[in-house]
Amino acid sequence: xxxxxxxxxxxxxxxxxxxxxxxxxxxxxxxxxxxxxxxxxxxxxxxxxxxxxxxxxxxxxxxxxxxxxxxxxxxxxxxxxxxxxxxxxxxxxxxxxxxxxxxxxxxxxxxxxxxxxxxxxxxxxxxxxxxxxxxxxxxxxxxxxxxxxxxxxxxxxxxxxxxxxxxxxxxxxxxxxxxxxxxxxxxxxxxxxxxxxxxxxxxxxxxxxxxxxxxxxxxxxxxxxxxxxxxxxxxxxxxxxxxxxxxxxxxxxxxxxxxxxxxxxxxxxxxxxxxxxxxxxxxxxxxxxxxxxxxx
Amino acid sequence: xxxxxxxxxxxxxxxxxxxxxxxxxxxxxxxxxxxxxxxxxxxxxxxxxxxxxxxxxxxxxxxxxxxxxxxxxxxxxxxxxxxxxxxxxxxxxxxxxxxxxxxxxxxxxxxxxxxxxxxxxxxxxxxxxxxxxxxxxxxxxxxxxxxxxxxxxxxxxxxxxxxxxxxxxxxxxxxxxxxxxxxxxxxxxxxxxxxxxxxxxxxxxxxxxxxxxxxxxxxxxxxxxxxxxxxxxxxxxxxxxxxxxxxxxxxxxxx
Numbered sequence: 356x357x358x359x360x361x362x363x364x365x366x367x368x369x370x371x372x373x374x375x376x377x378x379x380x381x382x383x384x385x386x387x388x389x390x391x392x393x394x395x396x397x398x399x400x401x402x403x404x405x406x407x408x409x410x411x412x413x414x415x416x417x418x419x420x421x422x423x424x425x426x427x428x429x430x431x432x433x434x435x436x437x438x439x440x441x442x443x444x445x446x447x448x449x450x451x452x453x454x455x456x457x458x459x460x461x462x463x464x465x466x467x468x469x470x471x472x473x474x475x476x477x478x479x480x481x482x483x484x485x486x487x488x489x490x491x492x493x494x495x496x497x498x499x500x501x502x503x504x505x506x507x508x509x510x511x512x513x514x515x516x517x518x519x520x521x522x523x524x525x526x527x528x529x530x531x532x533x534x535x536x537x538x539x540x541x542x543x544x545x546x547x548x549x550x551x552x553x554x555x556x557x558x559x560x561x562x563x564x565x566x567x568x569x570x571x572x573x574x575x576x577x578x579x580x581x582x583x584x585x586x587x588x589x590x591x592x593x594x595x596x597x598x599x600x601x602x603x604x605x606x607x608x609x610x611x612x613x614x615x616x617x618x619x620x621x622x623x624x625x626x627x628x629x630x631x632x633x634x635x636x637x638x639x640x641x642x643x644x645x646x647x648x649x650x651x
Numbered sequence: 652x653x654x655x656x657x658x659x660x661x662x663x664x665x666x667x668x669x670x671x672x673x674x675x676x677x678x679x680x681x682x683x684x685x686x687x688x689x690x691x692x693x694x695x696x697x698x699x700x701x702x703x704x705x706x707x708x709x710x711x712x713x714x715x716x717x718x719x720x721x722x723x724x725x726x727x728x729x730x731x732x733x734x735x736x737x738x739x740x741x742x743x744x745x746x747x748x749x750x751x752x753x754x755x756x757x758x759x760x761x762x763x764x765x766x767x768x769x770x771x772x773x774x775x776x777x778x779x780x781x782x783x784x785x786x787x788x789x790x791x792x793x794x795x796x797x798x799x800x801x802x803x804x805x806x807x808x809x810x811x812x813x814x815x816x817x818x819x820x821x822x823x824x825x826x827x828x829x830x831x832x833x834x835x836x837x838x839x840x841x842x843x844x845x846x847x848x849x850x851x852x853x854x855x856x857x858x859x860x861x862x863x864x865x866x867x868x869x870x871x872x873x874x875x876x877x878x879x880x881x882x883x884x885x886x887x888x889x890x891x892x893x894x895x896x897x898x899x900x901x902x903x904x905x906x
Contacts, residue, residue: 518767625768
């Protein structure tokens with residue numbers, strides 16, 4: 356059998372194995388490692404005693420602290436709610452004018468608004484409310500349903516063409532696909548609608564007067580005789596330079612032929628009333644020129 | 652001292668083998684033992700819906716495209732997650748998920764409660780090219796979903812396999828899987844009534860991808876995304892966390 360001996364250079368023992376005169380050192384584990392290993396072991400021991408740890412058949416060791424992740428979370432939320440009630444309560448109870456006149460509350464809106472908007476609204480309406488094709492721009496002065504904060508709050512709660520029972524409903528019928536209007540009439544209508552819009556340079560005189568006739572028969576009911584729209588039914592203003600679905604001939608022809616039915620989800624189950632009110636004020640503040648008068 | 656014992660064990664192969672088995676058994680025990688208490692820890696919901704064939708097809712595509720490698724479907728019991736995503740995930744919510752898609756990494760956001768958060772149009776445009784709606788997005792485009800017709804041939808076998816592992820699909824659901832998948836994305840089809848009868852009033856029957864002429868893979872994926880977190884309301888009800896076992900009721904009263 357091998358015989359271990361003390362190595363004269365390092366002072367450690369050898370394993371006793373020897374290959375052609377080369378002996379293998381049996382260097383002990385460094386002390387620092389032992390210390391950390393023991394500390395980790397002691398920590399684990401303490402953890403097993405204090406916290407839920409070991410499975411025991413059909414139950415488990417509950418730990419002396421009785422810690423429960425769900426209860427812990429419920430307590431955190433409760434604490435959070437009681438701390439926030441200081442400003443959530445006035446946000447929910449006061450009317451919008453009073454909130455807009457209160458600089459402390461508006462500071463809360465300015466602080467929480469962007470986070471809420473980014474997480475829930477920005478996906479469609481863009482980070483700065485710029486919108487995009489099919490998704491209305493929010494940082495301008497064109498409002499489909501009006502710029503009254505209570506109207507915006509209601510839209511946030513029930514959505515538009517959503518699954519909510521009280522949803523706002525706004526449908527542009529597909530006049531062409533339904534066979535109501537021929538391609539020729541649609542062509543005239545497109546020219547007329549472009550002529551009343553400030554996004555196009557064509558004048559009404561240049562547009563076909565047949566388009567104007569068709570407009571007053573089929574479109575004026577929702578979009579009004581002068582094309583300024585009707586915020587009660589969410590009919591867009593056609594005279595400004597903003598288009599949800601595009602104002603070029605191709606897009607307008609598609610709109611008149613196949614109709615449009617935008618969809619905004621309802622948020623009443625996902626966001627609390629205070630969050631919806633913060634978002635309402637934040638959305639209004641996206642266009643500074645709209646609220647400069649109201650803002651503190 | 653502990654290393655002297657270790658030295659001795661190391662030199663005895665039988666003892667070393669037994670030691671290795673013992674230590675690795677701890678890992679197995681920690682994973683397997685909680686399954687013995689599954690009735691106590693998993694809530695039950697008799698009203699929980701099953702995935703419709705179209706949603707299941709979407710789920711298969713979700714797996715095929717590897718969505719789970721960037722998106723989790725698991726909201727943890729942590730305050731910041733509950734704040735952002737909604738009520739934390741309950742075990743029962745993935746009762747019919749075979750395999751579960753909880754995921755372990757979030758490059759994109761969690762999707763456990765994405766259902767009905769955004770519109771079908773948004774999902775379709777976003778999957779087709781995420782930059783069209785979210786300019787700063789780093790998600791890849793899945794534009795072929797709109798181009799590929801949905802393969803419904805395998806759905807019948809798929810539902811059958813699911814029923815073998817415990818998902819309560821009835822024979823009629825299995826036999827009519829192909830037809831139901833098409834019907835869910837074709838609101839004007841005559842088969843919708845049967846679909847609703849089999850899967851319940853809450854079933855969303857819509858043209859998910861905006862093209863009523865075809866049923867594409869996009870229809871399936873959007874239908875699946877829109878049902879996420881909506882198979883059961885358990886997580887949204889504060890008090891109705893029901894357990895099967897009496898023991899838990901007793902301990903809840905005691906605490």
